[in-house]
Amino acid sequence: KASSLGFFPALGHPLFRVHILALVFAVKEINENPQILPNITVGFHVYNNNFYPSWTYLATMKLLSTWNRFVPNYKCDDQKSLPAVIGGPNSNICSHMLIYSSAPEQNDRNNAAFFHWMFPNGNTQYLGLLQLLLHFRWTWIGVIYEDVESLQTFVMKLLPLFSRNGVCFDIIEKLPGRSLISDVTEVITDWIVTFRLVFSSTARVMIFHGEVQSMAKLRTVENFFTFEGIPVQDKGKLWIMTGDTDFTSSLFQRTMDINFLHGALSFIIHSKEVLGFRQFLQTRNHTLEKGDGFVRAFWEEAFNCLLPGPAIDELNENICTGEEKHVTLPSSVFEMSMTSHSYAIYNAVYALTHAFHAMHSSPLKRRTVIPGRRESMLTQQSWQFIFGSAYTQVYTVFQFKAVNVFHKRYRRAKKEGKPYCCYDSLPCPKGEISNQTDMDSCSQCQKGYYPNKDQDLCIPKVVIFLSYAEPLGIGLATSAVALSFITTLVLAIFVKYNNTPIVKVNNRMLSYTLLISLLLSFLCTLLFIGRPQKMTCLLRQTVFGMVFSVVISCLLAKAITVVVAFMANKPGSKLKKWIGKRLAISIILLCSLTQVMICSLNLATSPPFPDSDTDSFLQNNVLECNEGSGTMLYCVLGFMGFLAIISFIVAFLARKLPDSFNEAKFITFSMLLFCSVWLTFVPTYLSSRGKYMVAVEIFSILASSAGLLAFIFFPKCYIILFRPEQNKKEQLMRRKC
Numbered sequence: 001k002a003s004s005l006g007f008f009p010a011l012g013h014p015l016f017r018v019h020i021l022a023l024v025f026a027v028k029e030i031n032e033n034p035q036i037l038p039n040i041t042v043g044f045h046v047y048n049n050n051f052y053p054s055w056t057y058l059a060t061m062k063l064l065s066t067w068n069r070f071v072p073n074y075k076c077d078d079q080k081s082l083p084a085v086i087g088g089p090n091s092n093i094c095s096h097m098l099i100y101s102s103a104p105e106q107n108d109r110n111n112a113a114f115f116h117w118m119f120p121n122g123n124t125q126y127l128g129l130l131q132l133l134l135h136f137r138w139t140w141i142g143v144i145y146e147d148v149e150s151l152q153t154f155v156m157k158l159l160p161l162f163s164r165n166g167v168c169f170d171i172i173e174k175l176p177g178r179s180l181i182s183d184v185t186e187v188i189t190d191w192i193v194t195f196r197l198v199f200s201s202t203a204r205v206m207i208f209h210g211e212v213q214s215m216a217k218l219r220t221v222e223n224f225f226t227f228e229g230i231p232v233q234d235k236g237k238l239w240i241m242t243g244d245t246d247f248t249s250s251l252f253q254r255t256m257d258i259n260f261l262h263g264a265l266s267f268i269i270h271s272k273e274v275l276g277f278r279q280f281l282q283t284r285n286h287t288l289e290k291g292d293g294f295v296r297a298f299w300e301e302a303f304n305c306l307l308p309g310p311a312i313d314e315l316n317e318n319i320c321t322g323e324e325k326h327v328t329l330p331s332s333v334f335e336m337s338m339t340s341h342s343y344a345i346y347n348a349v350y351a352l353t354h355a356f357h358a359m360h361s362s363p364l365k366r367r368t369v370i371p372g373r374r375e376s377m378l379t380q381q382s383w384q385f386i387f388g389s390a391y392t393q394v395y396t397v398f399q400f401k402a403v404n405v406f407h408k409r410y411r412r413a414k415k416e417g418k419p420y421c422c423y424d425s426l427p428c429p430k431g432e433i434s435n436q437t438d439m440d441s442c443s444q445c446q447k448g449y450y451p452n453k454d455q456d457l458c459i460p461k462v463v464i465f466l467s468y469a470e471p472l473g474i475g476l477a478t479s480a481v482a483l484s485f486i487t488t489l490v491l492a493i494f495v496k497y498n499n500t501p502i503v504k505v506n507n508r509m510l511s512y513t514l515l516i517s518l519l520l521s522f523l524c525t526l527l528f529i530g531r532p533q534k535m536t537c538l539l540r541q542t543v544f545g546m547v548f549s550v551v552i553s554c555l556l557a558k559a560i561t562v563v564v565a566f567m568a569n570k571p572g573s574k575l576k577k578w579i580g581k582r583l584a585i586s587i588i589l590l591c592s593l594t595q596v597m598i599c600s601l602n603l604a605t606s607p608p609f610p611d612s613d614t615d616s617f618l619q620n621n622v623l624e625c626n627e628g629s630g631t632m633l634y635c636v637l638g639f640m641g642f643l644a645i646i647s648f649i650v651a652f653l654a655r656k657l658p659d660s661f662n663e664a665k666f667i668t669f670s671m672l673l674f675c676s677v678w679l680t681f682v683p684t685y686l687s688s689r690g691k692y693m694v695a696v697e698i699f700s701i702l703a704s705s706a707g708l709l710a711f712i713f714f715p716k717c718y719i720i721l722f723r724p725e726q727n728k729k730e731q732l733m734r735r736k737c
Helices: 014-031 053-063 109-114 122-135 149-164 184-200 214-227 277-283 295-303 340-361 471-496 501-505 508-528 534-568 581-605 630-653 664-687 691-722 729-734
Strands: 002-008 041-046 084-087 140-146 168-175 205-209 238-241 265-269 366-368 376-378 395-399 410-414 423-427 449-451 458-460 462-464 609-613 620-626
Touching (some): 014 340, 168 184, 265 340, 501 508, 508 581, 534 581, 581 630, 664 691
Parallel strands (some): 140 168, 238 265
Antiparallel strands (some): 265 395, 449 458
């Protein structure tokens, strides 16, 4: 006995050659297996619909008529009865026939009992697609679909589900679903117009929902844009293909590359490697098989040769040998393994065969209930449209090549007047990062970190402080040591020549105290250099304030002593009792103790402590001493400024006194320099940040102290060392102002 299957592919495409061979291989395996349908040979007829629904109607009517005698609705022989029909993987064709289909499922409740879809329910794929979009937070997308019945469900029912889950659409474009053979120019023109809109879209992710033959059209469009100098892969789009689309292209596209698909994601039906199929393709002599009416067209176009025949010139150099191998064809044209669509056809053949086997193995008649209708008994002859088992498959996501489509360091800003999920992509402000896509706002790095160049990662800030290892620290430390050495040298000169008139006349005790204080003021700047520690932070401003108060109080005592000494020489003056060391000591102690009280109050209420400044510099974390109360620091500086102004006024008033008492003019110049330095210090200090604030203060201490040393002591040292003849009492008495 023989039993035949009908198969409806569209044979104008090399993909369907693979489908036919999958069908042939399945039938071959079944006929060679004695455990399935013993004593029955399974055969098949293949009908070419050429993508035309009308051809499908014609072939269906032939199935219902006498073999080779087409009389609609009349069938007089039962010997050639087809028990089942397998439709090709094109849903637009399958929708015009009652078949067992390998195309994606459609909703047809009236004919549900006469259909069995080998593709899984499309809703499963769409839910997986939604999960994929939400997982990567791709919520601004475009959709392109072919205008066929099976895809209308996706647009009408499932896209609203995407919207309810936060996915927004920049464009939803419909591509003409007419066949590739008819109206080719019009179809491709419409596709090109649509893809121009796609390229101008702001959406980076594009969902392409096509049919099995859509890839041939898509590659034609891509080739057009490449010819126009507009490479598709340069548009920065991430393509997501649905499982209905097959990647096998037409034969004339064999030389075209598929670079535009690099980075694309595709849903494919999960399939298994069928053992023996590759060997079957390699060993089968396709050109000698009888009954294969489609091999000639495929073979001649695929291998660019002509098969021998009565109308073919035997001397033609492009005569096919029949030994050509499928393996030499590009994989984009012919797959040597079963595609997911071919695997569905392979399984459809086996499913039908096992159903036939079960039916033939039992004497009982099979029955089925058509939904909404009464129960009906079906004989073997009427069973030909029924198959009663479920079939499920799993979708797999396949990626051609990984690409980065979305960038971080941006935040979302809602567009006014647009849908709720329509946003502009704005770069993060300076100093902020966005380490995820689709962030509503950028975030600050935690303390001690700063954004990298791409503003998608926080990296630790570089710790800096005024150290002895950097040029600025080395220069200031060297200057402090050098000035300390000079001060020590001047002190040594004064000690050595302590009995000379010029040393005596200027109050040796005050001169020694002033030199020692200047020495300490130079050395105290070393407390400002180096990594801030708890002890150095406590000492540096305190030592500086107290030492400088002693320096200025000594100058004030010198100026007041000059004035008192001159006024005490007047007849009847009561100031004679203040002449001597008592007045100078009193002034120094009063001024110094006042400063000590201010510094002690500062240490008791707001002691300085090591701290870090993470805000002044983007990439640096500045270690510094937090001075505690800024008010107390300015009280220390203010008191020194007050003493300096009093000293300047007294010295200025005493500058024209006789030479024998006149040190006032040197004090005047030194106080003028001192006040100028510290008045400049205040705005400079406040406008500086980090280690440069410390450097400004060190420079001010060194500059003002060096000015005092130069104006007060260098003239005296010059006379002591180079003009000893002027270092006599008589000479000093004769000098004029």
